[in-house]
Amino acid sequence: MHNESGSSAPPRPSLAVGLIVFVLVFVASAVALCFEAELPYLYGRAAAVVFVITAGPLLVLAHEGGHYAVARLIGWRVALFTWGGYTIRLRPWRIRHGAPPFSDAWGAVVAVPTQESRWGYIAVFAGGPAANLAIALLSAVTASALETEAAAFFWLLAALSLLAGVTNLFPWRKGSDGAQIVSILGERDLTARTLMARLAEQMIGEVRPRDWPPSLMQSAMRLTLWTPYSVLLLLLYVWHMDRGEVDAARRIWLRTGDDSEVICERAFFSAFVDGDAQGADGLLTRAGADPSCLRFWRAKAAIAVQQNDFPLAREAIRMARIIAGRDPYATVWDREVLDQLELRCTA
Known part of the structure; x- marks a missing residue:
């Protein structure tokens, strides 16, 4: 990775720490809302504000995490993970923040098949919407169990996550997970797709x-x-x-x-x-x-x-x-x- 002058830029551990802190802040706000009745009024309101602000980015992270988890589960390699402006190379390890490398997406995962498999591709693309649907279910269960005003925030999260999962499954726009699945089902030969993924891995891995x-x-x-x-x-x-x-x-x-x-x-x-x-x-x-x-x-x-x-x-x-x-x-x-x-x- 190079900076603007072209010289090598070292990894940024502070960015990794920042991402972890961001996730922990969201989790802490969600836990605080679950126990809102036992907290002082201002603390409960602050937790609600933090929860709403961080919910959107966390849904994107969960979506891309679903792609990543399924890819690793079936034995595929993951060369790149992006989340908003964060670009994370897995091999070699690099993390940076800047303009997103994929201008038409809030996040992306570059998965590399170890063996060509039509159902493997479908499973990886379906992993993102599946993660959103799982969060929607968990949020709905949590909201049903709460008897305080905080339940409304979990219902909101469930609705947003359900919307994200369902819209991504429908092939309504080019590049959506549903569109990719339809494209894969219609392709006779996946050789070109697999080859491009493996060459992308070479470029991402900084192999000249x-x-x-x-x-x-x-x-x-x-x-x-x-x-x-x-x-x-x-x-x-x-x-x-x-x-x-x-x-x-x-x-x-x-x-x-x-x-x-x-x-x-x-x-x-x-x-x-x-x-x-x-x-x-x-x-x-x-x-x-x-x-x-x-x-x-x-x-x-x-x-x-x-x-x-x-x-x-x-x-x-x-x-x-x-x-x-x-x-x-x-x-x-x-x-x-x-x-x-x-x-x-x-x-």
Whole structure:
């Protein structure tokens, strides 16, 4: 993991302590509400306020914890656990706080199958909603047992947790657990999904691309012979580039699609390798500006270097380093390219 200047950042034990304290505060507030009648009035009100404030984030944590628990129960590896702005790498252990790596989700778990299993995938995706439904049941039982005003807070928690579990099970939006389960049931072959999970594990584990297992890369080559999986082709491109196989990386572009990240990478390649700043600028304009995309800023930096606009190049490199520092999929090669661009600015 790198900070904004690109240097290595140490693990943050204080963040781990903070997360544990947050959970304990919620548990303490819940226990205090159960015994509200025996507490002074102000203490009971304070417990209610803390309970309401922390309930939402804890429901998200429980949801992701359900995915994690099921994955570990069936013997799968878990490479990454995110909760809001917290990103937790399991191997190697890293925890940081910043912009969420998955902008369309409040949390995520990256589970890696040890053996390809359709029902394993379904169980892992169902684990999150199952955890929410379990909390809804526990909260309802607790509320039923209480004879004080505090019961209303547990009924509220039960309703919110039930809503979270049920809405996640229905395939009403792209990316929901229910949508993922439907997609898995409709896929004839899960090889591509499993391969991408295992390659994601390599990136999250900070293994540099040229050291990715040959068996994984050979499988990626076979899969992309007939079907242009954009993600796998991008990973093959990075693998070739880190191995210094520029011609092989160039051939990848003949088979890639036209999504914005692919076009940004083409723009970078045109400027950085071919020195064609004008052509690269046209490609980047076609892709559109995406301030959250590492590939966009890297391409912009390469173009600026070719045009001798070094202030713009340094600013683009700075933005790219910020994004690389919080992106669990940024590789050593990505950071080394930024180092090379910075050297060109000073040369």
